[in-house]
Amino acid sequence: xxxxxxxxxxxxxxxxxxxxxxxxxxxxxxxxxxxxxxxxxxxxxxxxxxxxxxxxxxxxxxxxxxxxxxxxxxxxxxxxxxxxxxxxxxxxxxxxxxxxxxxxxxxxxxxxxxxxxxxxxxxxxxxxxxxxxxxxxxxxxxxxxxxxxxxxxxxxxxxxxxxxxxxxxxxxxxxxxxxxxxxxxxxxxxxxxxxxxxxxxxxxxxxxxxxxxxxxxxxxxxxxxxxxxxxxxxxxxxxxxxxxxxxxxxxxxxxxxxxxxxxxxxxxxxx
Numbered sequence: 001x002x003x004x005x006x007x008x009x010x011x012x013x014x015x016x017x018x019x020x021x022x023x024x025x026x027x028x029x030x031x032x033x034x035x036x037x038x039x040x041x042x043x044x045x046x047x048x049x050x051x052x053x054x055x056x057x058x059x060x061x062x063x064x065x066x067x068x069x070x071x072x073x074x075x076x077x078x079x080x081x082x083x084x085x086x087x088x089x090x091x092x093x094x095x096x097x098x099x100x101x102x103x104x105x106x107x108x109x110x111x112x113x114x115x116x117x118x119x120x121x122x123x124x125x126x127x128x129x130x131x132x133x134x135x136x137x138x139x140x141x142x143x144x145x146x147x148x149x150x151x152x153x154x155x156x157x158x159x160x161x162x163x164x165x166x167x168x169x170x171x172x173x174x175x176x177x178x179x180x181x182x183x184x185x186x187x188x189x190x191x192x193x194x195x196x197x198x199x200x201x202x203x204x205x206x207x208x209x210x211x212x213x214x215x216x217x218x219x220x221x222x223x224x225x226x227x228x229x230x231x232x233x234x235x236x237x238x239x240x241x242x243x244x245x246x247x248x249x250x251x252x253x254x255x256x257x258x259x260x261x262x263x264x265x266x267x268x269x270x271x
Contacts, residue, residue, distance in 0.1 A: 020052075029066075038071075041090070055083070055102050059090035059114070067097040074101050074126035076144055082108070089114035089132065100124040106145065113150070125162075137174065149184070151206065167253050169206065171199045180262040183223075184249050185216050194265040195224045216246050224264035230254065 013030035020034045023042035028034070032046050035054040043061040046052070050064050056071035064070065071086040073079060084103040091114055094100070098118045103109040104126050112124065113132035121139040124130060128142050131150035136142075140154045143162035148154070152166045155174030165181040166172070172182060173189030173196075182188045187197045198217045204210075219241060223233040234254060241247055254261060 035071075053102075055085040056088070057085055058088045059092065061090060062088060062092045062094070064094045065096045065098075065120075068094050069097075069099045070094070072099065072101050074104050074144070076104050076126050079104050079126070084108045084126075085110075087111045089116065091115045092118070094118045095120040095122075098122040098124075101126050103127045104144075119156070131168070151202075152182075153202070161259070164259055165253070165257065168249065169199055169202055171202060178262075179259070181253070181257045181259050183220075183253050183261050185246065186220065186262075188262055190265060193262045195220065195262055196265055212244070212246060215241075215244060216250075219247060219250055230261065 014028050014032040016028065016034045017036040019036035020038040022040040025042055026040050027045045029046060029048040031048045032050050034052045037054045038052050038056045040058045041060040044058055045063050047064055047066040049066045051069045053071040070088070082105045085108070086100050086102050087109055089112060092112055095118060097120055100112060101110060101124065107127045110124060110126055110128050112130045113134065115132055116130060116134045118124070118136050119138045122136050123141045125142055125144040127144050128146045130148045131152070133151045134148050136154045137156035139156055140158040142160045145163045146160050148166040149168035151169045153171040154166065155172050155176065157175050158172050158178060160178040164178055167182055167184030167186065169185045170182045171187050172178060176189050176193050177191060178193055180193060185198055185203060186195055187199050188194065189196045198213065198220055200213050203213050219237055222228065222236055223230065228236065234251060237247065237251065
């Protein structure tokens with residue numbers, strides 16, 4: 001890919017630092033502000049009033065809508081000016097006023113994967129890793145070091161606590177506060193955040209067979225509906241459930257959970 005200095009582009013109403021680089025067919029609308037040490041790949045559109053700060057790496061065919069701020073320094077008070085970046089993948093859509101902050105020395109980068117949609121007012125904090133084909137709805141807020149695996153969907157106005165892990169193909173209902181890890185293939189909602197089922201509709205849309213979905217549901221019945229604690233459920237699953245990629249993904253997620261997985265739903269009873 002041939003990059004050029006964007007300083008030679010005819011954008012009289014945009015400020016583009018001479019050290020910023022972009023592919024020849026990148027479109028930069030009026031009133032954009034672009035700092036040094038920025039690289040933008042081919043086919044990307046930068047809407048008016050977007051601010052792209054030092055350390056941004058933006059992939060191919062992205063669309064960044066007016067008012068978004070990419071690669072601002074972290075809000076982490078421990079940040080000491082270290083050189084860090086934001087990596088935006090290919091075919092990413094970032095809607096109006098979303099913010100994606102740079103990493104810290106913990107990982108030196110914040111990452112947003114390919115084919116991901118960040119809706120208006122979404123905030124992605126320092127050192128987050130957002131996977132491919134993820135949808136994060138309006139005004140959801142990710143604190144630092146959050147990991148969101150591929151194909152996850154996060155509803156609007158969802159705050160996610162730092163260091164949480166959101167599993168692949170999971171979906172979180174709008175307005176739900178997330179302070180625990182959300183296992184793969186699940187639906188999460190309510191307050192406090194609870195397991196409310198398997199994301200069977202999403203899995204069918206992505207080509208999972210009924211047989212595979214049923215096996216996933218059987219695993220989560222053991223974890224959440226049989227009255228076992230997590231350690232007991234894991235032992236039973238390892239001993240009695242046939243090994244499959246989905247089973248192994250769930251067990252690996254639980255084994256590596258640093259904050260613990262979300263609880264099962266329990267109905268409040270009158271005493």
